[in-house]
Amino acid sequence: MAGPRRYKLLCPIARGLDRVGDRWTLLILRDLHAGPARFSELQNGLTGIAPNLLTDRLQQLSEDGLIEKREGQHGVTLYELTERGRTTRDILFELALFGGRFPADEDPKRPGNLRTIAVTLSAACQRVVTAEADFEAELQVDGEKFTLTARGGQVSMLYAPALAPDVVMITGYEALLAASEGEIGLERYVTEHVRLEVNTEGKELELLDLLGKAMEVFAG
Amino acid sequence: MAGPRRYKLLCPIARGLDRVGDRWTLLILRDLHAGPARFSELQNGLTGIAPNLLTDRLQQLSEDGLIEKREGQHGVTLYELTERGRTTRDILFELALFGGRFPADEDPKRPGNLRTIAVTLSAACQRVVTAEADFEAELQVDGEKFTLTARGGQVSMLYAPALAPDVVMITGYEALLAASEGEIGLERYVTEHVRLEVNTEGKELELLDLLGKAMEVFAG
DNA sequence: CGGGATCCGTTACGATACTG
DNA sequence: CAGTATCGTAACGGATCCCG
Secondary structure, rough: OOOOOOOOOOOOOHHHHHHHHHOOOHHHHHHOOOOEEEEEHHHHOOOOOOHHHHHHHHHHHOOOEEEEEEEEEOOEEEEEEEEHHHHHHHHHHHHHHHHHHOOOOOEOOOOOOOOOOHHHHHHHEEEOOOOOOOOOEEEEEOOEEEEEEEEEEEEEEEEOOOOOOOOOEOHHHHHHHHHHHOOHHHHHHHHHOOOOEEOOOOOHHHHHHHHHHHHHHHHH | OOOOOOOEEEHHHHHHHHHHHOHHHHHHHHHHHOOOEEEHHHHHHHHOHHHHHHHHHHHHHHHHEEEEEEEHHOOOOOEEEEHHEEEEEOOOOOOHHHOOOOOOOOOEEEEOOOOOHHHHHHHHHHOOOOOOOEEEEEEEEOEEEEEEEEEOEEEEEOOOOOOOOOOEEEEEEEHHHHHHHOOOOHHHHHHHHOEEEEEEHHHHHHHHHHHHHHHHHHHO
């Protein structure tokens, strides 16, 4: 069942690892930061994690109060982060910052969906956002739609189409990664790999300003 | 040898976990943040990690450029963080922040040495330090001696006696943990669990000010 | 078809013993 | 002290099957 391979050390780092240190666990949380997800969405995004492992991890995460099982539309079961689960955002962000500095693997597997980018982008934006930023944007990354909202100094990014976007930004995953990891500059990224559709004049500048500052965090 | 159980996903978080996600790896880095260490020191601090695992992990960390093997005094071999290895500090700090909010285990094992506290404390201090702070302190935690230095806006904490401490602070590990995790207030911690020996008048105030602000980071 | 449970071969982990 | 060698066990990975 639940892997009893725990450190049980009198140390907060070890206590944290006893909750999220197992294989796959942090990646499951990563995907859930993009919003509630179904079992198969998770299985898909994690490129074929064995279903029994996913079951085990979801079980363990529930016991530790990091996620909750919920009934969604049409009786589908959804998994979503609890308040406490959301506190893993900065761990994941620091890991992304760290991991982004390593060269990419030879033949990397593409994640089954792009939920993966939501934590990193929203955490980076959260670090640089000002209270004045106020917009709702739809990001279309390789066709997958996200809602990026900045309001009252709070940023959120969810894996869902936007309801009333001030601006729609269309881009690709590889280019976005390359820009985040500093391989290509921001200006070149925007001019070559981004298309914008503006519904509320001026909001596209707010969006690009926020994303630009966020990417500087990675460059640091 | 090196665990070929890698995600190889096109995602910076997964790339990071492929470097530090194996069992014990982050705890080894944790201890090395307190300064160079010998094989047996690490083995000891990690409460009996199997020696072959420690060998494997050190090997992997070396290959990834996170640590280096060095020759110390009297021909002893030391392991120490590289520049890149030091970038794991914030990951560990966020993990500590996260893990500290869980209730302690029933019968936790005490780490074999207290190297474990150096990362967390120095990272917390780094977040709140001002450029004016300027002192060298010796922390004696359950008899183990650390050098906490604040100079020019940079904080470091090493597992070694201080050479010329402005102030010596004597305390206990459990009390320090309890204060860090907000179980007891800072004032009560200082009055009941801390003894100070002041060599340079006024520096003890700088130290307590810095530690106080650092602990507020945990409380947040 | 989505959401799992079951089974089984493989791999990494954990403990102990042993060596330069 | 700094590892290497061996071996039993637990966790992982992949496939298949089941149930609503």
